[in-house]
Amino acid sequence: MDNRSDIWRGIDAIKPRFIALSDKVWGMPEICYTEARSAAEHLAELRHQGFRITEKVADIPTAMIGEWGEAGPVIAFLGEYDALPGLSQEAGVAEPRPLQAGGHGHGCGHNLLGSAALLAATALKDWLEGHQVRGRVRYYGCPAEEGGAAKAFMVRSGAFDDVDIAITWHPHSFWEVAVTPSLANTRADFIFTGRTSHAAASPHLGRSALDAVELMNVGVNYMREHMPSDARVHYALLDTGGIAPNVVQAHARVRYSIRARDLPGMNELVGRVHKIAQGAALMTETGMEMRIISAVSNILPNTPLEQALHRVMEDLGPPHFDDADKDFAAKIRATLSAQDIGAVYRAIGMEPTERPLADFLVPLDARRNPLVGSTDVGDVSWVVPTVQVHAPTVAIGTPFHTWQVVAQGKSPAAQKAMVQAAKAMAGLGVKALSEPGLIAAAKADLRMRTAQTPYVSPLPAAIAPPLDMSVI
Template identity: 40%
Template sequence: MKNEYEKMLADIACKVWDNPEPGFCEFESARIQTEFLKEQGFTVQENVADTRTGYIASYGTGHPVIALLCEFDALYGLGQNADVSEYSPNGKEMGHGCGHHLLGTGVIGAGLLVRDYLKDKESGTVMICGCPAEEAGSGKAYMARDGIFDDVDVAFSWHPSNFHAIATGSSQSCIQCYFRFHGIASHAAGSPELGRSALDAVELMDIGVNYLREHMESTDRIHYAITNSGGLSPNVVQAEAEVKYLIRSTTNPKCKKLYHRVIDIAKGAALMTGTTMDVIFDEGLSNTVVNFTLEDILDACFKEAGVPVYTEEDLAYAKRFYDSYEQPVTRDQLPAYVKDKTKLMQDIKTSPICSYYVETNHSDVCEMGSTDVGDVSWVVPTTTLNTACFSYGAGAHSWQWVAQGKSSIAMKGMLKAAEILAMACEKVYEDPSIITKAKEEFKERLDGETYECMIPDGIAPHVL
């Protein structure tokens, strides 16, 4: 990559790191990126799918159309001083603990390289998709629901990681919602018979769901948080109470079924307590449809590009963060799809940062956790790449990831991702049979099913 690009990209990533913002409120981050992209000759469409901060920056004309998925939101509770290898809050409410300042900027880097490639081509379009609210908010799901990816041939994404690898495997479908119970307040000692407790309903619902656990699939997950316990006075029968649920399963249809079983339990809790109940839908994500054809393209490009070259200084820097994490990485924590776990364990023991391209076996096994990339993968063949931007040890959503976010190793991982994504795009433009093959595989995997967004039509992008 040209030196001038590297400097511009590092500058953007650092500016976004300096301005960590929550989902659908990434105004400064989106402004920094869209202004740059306009200067670089991209046509920018803002506020896509009514997301406020979502944007599409396009370059080129006609097919093939390739979407590159960019993210830029941050996480609460992770304000941390840069480069300090011990817990050191910087007073900010948020921090880039998932490396999305790198993610978005790396995609922009790939976009610049693809733009240069497309300059003298007759046909071919690259769409940099600025997708807000990945951590909370389901930004891409709204964009997919709105048809943003309908005319796209293939989509690529990447994510900062502790490893240089292809991100294979599926992810869980999920629904997040609130159950709000309404009862009748009364003096808890003097006239309890007149009261109807919304807090009782929340407790009975949680107990009911905890009994449900024995009768659901082992890969289903249900989590909850009591968001309103009804107040601080035990001598009042609590008239209002609320519990937030996150329900996950391996596919959209299974997730919807599980969601309805949880609703039935909530209805039962309302009936038992003489209260009424509302379900307030918050967000929903689709499972990921894998695409081995595109994984093979990224694999070939990664092998060709090689991993970043680290200086002694980089390694000493990574070692400080590696040493800050006391939990040893064990073999059984490594993803099942890693081809040679012995080699990877050896690297983890001898190097503070991933020093080689970790080959993986194709996997369509559903990993625990969800991402809104899943929604894009239901509309268009989609694959994600990982590059190591951080030392071994602490994983995503840690202060260590925030602290390393402006470092030389983070930038090297980001620039490598940009290079590989651009190489993959060029391969697709040069050989459209890749698209045909990827689409055939996609069709086969959907097996007649079509994308149905997990978020109902009446729900708009929102911050709760």
């Protein structure tokens, strides 16, 4: 019996519900820790499919676990459903056309991500039930991936302690096993407090918190020359102290995202940025508070799982796109620069082509020049053997966190790639439960990678999930 073909047929039978779920979530974009409606849709589907539900995981109102099965290895599927601010966009058009000025949008494709992960979990549950195979399936509904580090808080709470392997995916330009490393990342607010005064009559009596923020930013800019080339530091001004230039600003706040290749490098860089903030406060005679908002670890690879997933994706093949899919992707591609397209091809070690959509599997040993970001999947990978699929939901070269991703978020091509990702994840789940040696090899690989550097949460022990981080 070909177990994988069997489960893939099962996915085709139930996929309409999950495509509809993806479209619903696309239509209700909610940002970091505010995903109440999106989470409710996922909970409703879990209940419909017969999963046992655990809500408010790690004291996060929009985090959940759906579980099926009583005994055997635990296969986890990680889903997300948070959106991004300022990316409202009409679907199916190849020009910027916001649905709501300043509104939110699914600029990273998490409407697809959560739906496919839940589709894979449901299909594996159905397969286990139909074939009377021992095993437990879990769907982890994970909010706030975009800067909120929900999975890191969930890991810290023990939610993954008994999981055997974790499988997830992400929308992408290509069909591949995700072997790109990620950066450890801390988000921290620096809050300066000064003294207000009349800026013309008595400027000498004022102490400007805004001056402190500006001096801090200048100091960090000088630091960039003297930090590792693969580290990243960026910031956003959250509070500039008011709109009156004739009033010395008594309060100001800046949020920094500080990234490095690994946790020790990140912690060192966070310390340096903190010193710069202290220096800015000293120069301006203001008070300064540093407040950690969230933090995530770098991803640990897992060679046995990556090799097994690649074989599944080879057998499955890429999504099958028709002429209409390619025509819309070509229109999106026309809005991209040659640099956008070239960058993603360089990331997989290939020369650019004219293909609008990826119809090939990237070799596992491709000579990559990766484009590196951060994700809270990293923390899961330190405690559970973890692997990820990349599936081509967008025209090749589409930069993520853009209106173009939102415009493609309900397209037939994106939906086909979403279903194919679910098949790859479910196929790996069947393989893991059918070949017990795979789980053992994956666990041995994780033990080897953490032997010298055991996992320590990057989150300070005292901080709770920043449920109000989107409300300043």
